[in-house]
Amino acid sequence: MQRANEALQTQVTELTHGKTDHQGSDRHTTTTVVNFQPFSQEIAEEEIPEHVKTLALDSYSGSSDPKEHLVYFNTRMVIAGVNDAVKCKLLPSTFRKSAMTWFTTLPPGSNADFTEFSTRFLSHFSTSRSVQATITAFLTVIQRENESIKSYMTRFNELSVYLEDSVPSVCVAAFKNGLREGRLNGNLKRHQETSMVEIRARARSYILEEEDNRQKQKRDGTTSLKGATHLGPASKFNQAKTNRPGPYQARLSTRPSAPKPLKVVNAAEASKETGTAGMNATCGGTMLNAPVSDILKEATCL
Known part of the structure; x- marks a missing residue:
């Protein structure tokens, strides 16, 4: 009986210690969550305007394009007329699932302005989301x-x-x-x-x-x-320039034709064609294709 009581006492002690350790772990987690503050004191003390508290914003879970979500969120904030400190406090309110998990791991006081916070957000989710998809798309x-x-x-x-x-x-x-x-x-x-x-x-x-x-x-x-290829067809003017003959072609086309042979006629025929009468065979009737002696004789008549 004594041995049975000792064994039972041992089990109770172990259960008590285990419960104590578990309670200690829960207490630490609760303390961490309650004291969680990733923003600087200045941002933490910034109050959210009443007209923004009821603003409906699209959520972000970490599986879509972070840049697209940030552009959407910032546009809504500009329209609402809020400052950067309020933006820092409202952006996490749109987080879900892995985005919220990431946000809760940020070191205390690690974000002092919206530019720093949004850059850290983009850097994390752009890489994690796009590595496999981008390699495949490549x-x-x-x-x-x-x-x-x-x-x-x-x-x-x-x-x-x-x-x-x-x-x-x-x-x-x-x-x-x-x-x-x-x-x-x-x-x-x-x-x-x-x-x-x-x-x-x-x-x-x-x-x-x-x-x-x-x-x-x-x-x-x-x-x-x-x-x-995107330049399109050539203009009519350029086509006309392209179709013009080159210098070599031009020289060929303008080359003069061979001279026609001179027609040999006598003085009588020449007088009949020109209508000149009284021109004898020795003066005024010699043709250019006559013998040289006749041509010189014609010159002395002049």
Whole structure:
């Protein structure tokens, strides 16, 4: 019996200690939640205007675009006419699920203004949301036929902005993979860029070259070079210039024809055709194709 009582006493003691430890853990959690204050004292003491307390705002759970939510929220705050301190206190009221979990992990007093708070919010959810989605989307971003480097770069940047800081090597590899063959592609193969900043710097001269070529194609009415298909057909004026014969063709077309052979006639026929009478065979009737002696004799008659 004594042994049974001792065993029972031991179990009671263990249960009592376990309950005490659990109560201590709950007390610590409760204290942490009650004392949670991630804003500076100045923001914490800012009062929320009455007309804003009833304002209906869309929620954010962390699964959608944080930039889109921030733009929406800030627009509503501008319309409501509130200051940055109130914005800091109202933005967390839109958080749900993972967004709220993230907010509760912020260090006490770590946010002193709305710019700092919103930047931290964007940085966290832009990266966490977009890593896998962007890597998958990268595989579909390929430079189209006749698409300029500038256009391709613009489309690519819309996705790479979420990953450039976290996984720069993935961005570089994806850009090279989607680039069509050409001078820039060959240049990138000869170098080992490690960031999109280096890629953009190397591509800048090629973009300027394309732009210059495109302007000259537009001026000359040609669209034969790559990346100039959007310029449209050449104007009628330029088409007329293109259809004009070249210098060699012009020289051929203006070359004089061979001279016609002189018609040999005698003096009688010449007098009959010109209507001149009394001109004898020795004076006034000699033709240019007569013998030289006759021509000299005609000259002495004059």
